[in-house]
Amino acid sequence: xxxTAESVSIGHPDKICDQISDAILDACLAQDPNSRVAIETxxxxxxxxxxxxxxxxxxINIRKIVSDVYKDCGNDENVGVMVNVVEQSREISNGVDxxxxxxxxxxxxxxxxxxxxxxxxxxxxxxxxxxxxxxHDAKSQVTVENGKVVKVxxxxxxxxxxxxxxxxxxxxxxxxxxxxxxxxxxDVWMRNPNGCWTVGGFNADTGLTGRKLAVDxxxxxxxVGGGCFSGKDATKVDRSAAYMARRIAxxxxxxxxxxxxxxxxxxxxxxxxxxxxxVDIDGxxxxxxxxxxxxKAIIEFxxxxxxxxxxxxxxxxxxxxxxxDK
Numbered sequence: 001x002x003x004t005a006e007s008v009s010i011g012h013p014d015k016i017c018d019q020i021s022d023a024i025l026d027a028c029l030a031q032d033p034n035s036r037v038a039i040e041t042x043x044x045x046x047x048x049x050x051x052x053x054x055x056x057x058x059x060i061n062i063r064k065i066v067s068d069v070y071k072d073c074g075n076d077e078n079v080g081v082m083v084n085v086v087e088q089s090r091e092i093s094n095g096v097d098x099x100x101x102x103x104x105x106x107x108x109x110x111x112x113x114x115x116x117x118x119x120x121x122x123x124x125x126x127x128x129x130x131x132x133x134x135x136h137d138a139k140s141q142v143t144v145e146n147g148k149v150v151k152v153x154x155x156x157x158x159x160x161x162x163x164x165x166x167x168x169x170x171x172x173x174x175x176x177x178x179x180x181x182x183x184x185x186x187d188v189w190m191r192n193p194n195g196c197w198t199v200g201g202f203n204a205d206t207g208l209t210g211r212k213l214a215v216d217x218x219x220x221x222x223x224v225g226g227g228c229f230s231g232k233d234a235t236k237v238d239r240s241a242a243y244m245a246r247r248i249a250x251x252x253x254x255x256x257x258x259x260x261x262x263x264x265x266x267x268x269x270x271x272x273x274x275x276x277x278x279v280d281i282d283g284x285x286x287x288x289x290x291x292x293x294x295x296k297a298i299i300e301f302x303x304x305x306x307x308x309x310x311x312x313x314x315x316x317x318x319x320x321x322x323x324x325d326k
Contacts, residue, residue, distance in 0.1 A: 013207025021231030074135030109245025
């Protein structure tokens with residue numbers, strides 16, 4: 001069976017926006033762990049817009065955070081910053097104050113025995129390739145058949161200082177040993193298939209928080225609940241319950257020595273207990289047992305009031321050693 005997954009670099013426009021949204025969240029949590037945050041970022045062509053809801057006792061400089069993250073992602077030019085942020089809706093706040101979920105939604109957790117990261121092989125490989133392309137606008141895509149790599153695509157914006165690019169080294173280490181017998185890297189590796197690429201980032205394209213859902217989750221072969229993660233504090237079950245679903249999936253995978261585990265959690269806004277909590281272990285469904293799945297309990301169990309979320313926005317939220325991967 002052929003399976004393909006992609007990843008994007010930290011310099012990709014959408015990932016810059018994800019990181020800005022999560023850096024704002026981190027800055028709030030560092031001063032006020034009970035901050036309520038729902039921040040979206042839009043960027044492109046010299047302008048970055050931050051919009052959303054924020055209820056916090058923290059005193060932060062959003063424009064400076066935006067500028068710092070943008071430059072840390074490999075960009076030297078200055079950009080304009082527009083901020084339109086208001087307090088959280090009182091109606092939403094009332095439900096959360098009573099320990100209810102901050103929104104309705106369905107969250108999917110997944111784990112498999114295909115890799116040490118408990119993730120599909122093409123997902124892991126595509127991430128490693130993007131990490132090897134440094135702080136540049138870049139994408140990777142890997143196609144695998146029965147554990148062997150049959151196609152690799154890397155698109156890398158080649159401008160500025162390229163000293164952080166380790167692509168050749170990583171391809172030879174991670175990809176070459178997995179080639180189909182008789183194939184060479186020249187047979188499977190497509191490099192910048194559209195030709196020379198020197199204008200990238202916000203100079204070439206727009207970016208938006210939450211637009212890389214499959215990249216953030218488990219790749220295109222695994223369903224996602226629909227909600228994005230970045231810019232949201234953990235009272236939003238879009239984020240916290242998705243992380244908990246991953247933790248449950250990993251736990252069941254290890255305990256049952258399974259090949260593949262899916263977890264589905266569903267919530268109603270303002271209600272603490274999930275309306276559904278199921279686990280599919282190698283195709284057999286059970287009810288999830290032994291976990292407190294109320295949002296407040298999840299937040300405490302996974303330590304989700306700590307400022308650590310910008311890191312999650314870089315190369316996927318799962319399989320990278322976070323509390324929900326253990």
